[in-house]
Amino acid sequence: MAIGALHKSLNMSQLWKSHCPTPAKGDDDGSTHHVFALQQYGRSLQLMKGILQQGVESRFQNSLISSLLMICFESYLGNQESALKQIRTGVDILFKWPFPCKLQDDDFSTIKVLAKNNSFLDEDLLSTFILLDFQAMAFKDGETSRTLSKKYPDIPPRFETVKEARMYLDVIVRRLQQWHASVQSQRHPYIATLDFEECTEIGSDKKLASELESYFEIMRSWYHAFKPVFDIAQTKRGCKEYLGATVLMARYIPSRFLFSAAEGNETYSDVYLPECTTLVGLLEDVLEQDPHLRPGQATFVFGNHCVLALFVVALRCRDPSVRRRAISLLVKHPRREGLWDSLMAATVASWVMVEEEKGMMCGFVPESARLRIVKNDFILSERKAVVCCSKLAAEGSKKRILLPEVTLTW
Numbered sequence: 521m522a523i524g525a526l527h528k529s530l531n532m533s534q535l536w537k538s539h540c541p542t543p544a545k546g547d548d549d550g551s552t553h554h555v556f557a558l559q560q561y562g563r564s565l566q567l568m569k570g571i572l573q574q575g576v577e578s579r580f581q582n583s584l585i586s587s588l589l590m591i592c593f594e595s596y597l598g599n600q601e602s603a604l605k606q607i608r609t610g611v612d613i614l615f616k617w618p619f620p621c622k623l624q625d626d627d628f629s630t631i632k633v634l635a636k637n638n639s640f641l642d643e644d645l646l647s648t649f650i651l652l653d654f655q656a657m658a659f660k661d662g663e664t665s666r667t668l669s670k671k672y673p674d675i676p677p678r679f680e681t682v683k684e685a686r687m688y689l690d691v692i693v694r695r696l697q698q699w700h701a702s703v704q705s706q707r708h709p710y711i712a713t714l715d716f717e718e719c720t721e722i723g724s725d726k727k728l729a730s731e732l733e734s735y736f737e738i739m740r741s742w743y744h745a746f747k748p749v750f751d752i753a754q755t756k757r758g759c760k761e762y763l764g765a766t767v768l769m770a771r772y773i774p775s776r777f778l779f780s781a782a783e784g785n786e787t788y789s790d791v792y793l794p795e796c797t798t799l800v801g802l803l804e805d806v807l808e809q810d811p812h813l814r815p816g817q818a819t820f821v822f823g824n825h826c827v828l829a830l831f832v833v834a835l836r837c838r839d840p841s842v843r844r845r846a847i848s849l850l851v852k853h854p855r856r857e858g859l860w861d862s863l864m865a866a867t868v869a870s871w872v873m874v875e876e877e878k879g880m881m882c883g884f885v886p887e888s889a890r891l892r893i894v895k896n897d898f899i900l901s902e903r904k905a906v907v908c909c910s911k912l913a914a915e916g917s918k919k920r921i922l923l924p925e926v927t928l929t930w
Contacts, residue, residue, distance in 0.1 A: 522560035523589070526596055529553035531818050561593055577640050583613050584645055591652065596820050598900030600859050607649075607656045614649045627691040628673035647687045651823050654694035655858050669695050672734065675741040678748055682764040685746045689771065692742065696735050739775050746772070758809055766806050767825045773799040774832045786887035786912065789836040796837045799829055800845045807853045819855040826853075827860040834869035835893070838885050843873055856900075864898050867930040868905055875909075888915040894922065903930050 532550030571582045587610035594603040617634070624630040631646045672692055679685040746768070753765030777792040789796075803826050807813060827850065834846040850866035872891050879889030891909040898905035905928045913919040 522557045522564055523593055523596065525553045525557035525560060526593065527820065529557055530596070564589070577638070580613070580617060581640050581645075584610055584649065587613065588645075588648065592820075592822065595859055596856065598856075598861070600898075600900055603859060604656055607652045611649050611653045611656075614646065625670040626673040627669050627694060628688060630669075631687075631691075643687065647690055648822070650694050651690045652858070654690070654697040655824060657694075657697045657700075658859075668698050672738040675738065675745050677745060679745045680749075682749060682753065682761060682768060685742070685749060686764070686768055688742060688745075689768065692735075692738055693775075699731060739772070743772060758811070763806055763810060766802050770799050770802045770806070770826065770829050771824070773802075774829050777836060778832060786890040787838065790838060793837065793839055793842070796833045796839070796842050796846075799833055800842055800849070803830060803849060804845070807849060813853060815852050816854065819853065821855060821857045824857050824860060827855060827857045827862045827865050830862075831860075831865040831869055834865070835872060838890075840877070840883070843869075847873070861898075861900050863903075863930045864900065864905055867928050868893075868896060868898075868907055871907065871926070871928055872909070886915060888912050888917075891923070892920075895925070904928070 529550035532553065568586045571579055571586060574582060587606050591603050591606045591610065594600075594606060622633075624633060627650055631643055631650065635641050635643045635646060672695060673688060675688065679688070750765045750769055753761045756762045773795050776795055777789050807826065813819060830846040830850050834843050834850070837843050837846070847866050847869050850862040850869070853862065855862045872893070876885040876889050876891055879886060889911070891911050893907065894910050895908040896905060897907075906925055907928060908925045909923050910920045911923060913921050
């Protein structure tokens with residue numbers, strides 16, 4: 521009830537265009553629903569205290585579900601610090617379960633064994649926390665005390681469903697993000713970045729190069745297992761399977777250039793222009809075809825579907841038209857996906873693009889003008905982001921300089 525009322529409130533007040541509603545503004549802006557949402561949320565928190573008195577199995581299951589609902593509410597409201605705290609709590613509950621289950625070599629196998637041995641748990645609930653865990657690692661508290669799984673999961677020759685493909689992709693990305701967070705935290709206090717800090721020469725570090733090669737190999741296997749499912753889904757335009765498969769392919773495409781051994785070159789992403797163009801086209805189709813979406817309508821989605829993929833393209837691609845198409849989608853279809861907000865992403869990406877294009881030459885941004893985000897601390901409830909970037913000291917130089925922080929609002 522609280523989440524439903526909040527959804528209605530935010531759509532009426534158009535949170536992404538104005539501030540959170542207050543009772544003083546009147547009923548037509550959603551303030552009544554907003555107040556009701558907070559009241560129901562307070563009631564739910566009181567009711568959740570009774571979970572502690574339940575049996576072991578019910579207490580475990582209901583604690584996870586309650587944590588999930590709280591994450592949803594806090595994320596929807598824009599309180600990402602509270603949402604991150606709940607993610608850590610839920611994941612800690614999951615990985616410290618009071619049931620006999622030996623950790624497997626990879627996360628997917630562990631989920632399968634846990635769900636098989638405990639009938640009251642289902643794979644969807646468990647895999648959701650795996651997804652949330654790697655989302656949380658992308659923020660500055662990305663360090664985790666949990667042991668890195670020994671290996672990536674064994675990919676079957678062909679996936680049977682979109683759901684199966686998604687679960688495998690989630691555990692693959694979680695393992696990479698967990699490794700990446702541990703590497704970054706050793707070099708720089710900020711984790712909320714998509715770049716290896718200070719243009720590290722990845723190829724010169726054998727351990728880094730080996731880890732990346734393992735990742736690329738498993739992603740190639742994943743793609744070959746998923747492609748038949750994707751091709752079939754493309755013949756069913758407009759249906760749920762089509763939308764799910766298309767979004768999943770859009771999630772996969774950035775993996776080809778999100779982490780690359782060629783990152784030391786500021787123009788390395790140019791060879792991936794066809795992939796960037798394809799990705800934007802896929803998401804244009806999804807966002808325009810989804811019968812539940814209307815331009816300008818505020819939308820909340822639990823997982824990372826579109827925002828992060830479009831954000832990556834808007835940052836990495838040097839083609840002006842493709843970048844603008846990606847940013848336009850982020851603005852036209854305001855969405856909050858977990859802890860990511862499309863208007864935050866559009867604001868940051870637009871600023872980076874404008875700054876880079878001040879040094880544009882022959883229609884493209886030269887290496888010396890390219891920016892790398894070192895820090896992106898955003899507060900969704902205040903619609904504010906503090907961004908810090910680095911750039912090459914000069915054309916042809918490998919030395920980087922840190923630029924002053926800027927505060928962006930939307």
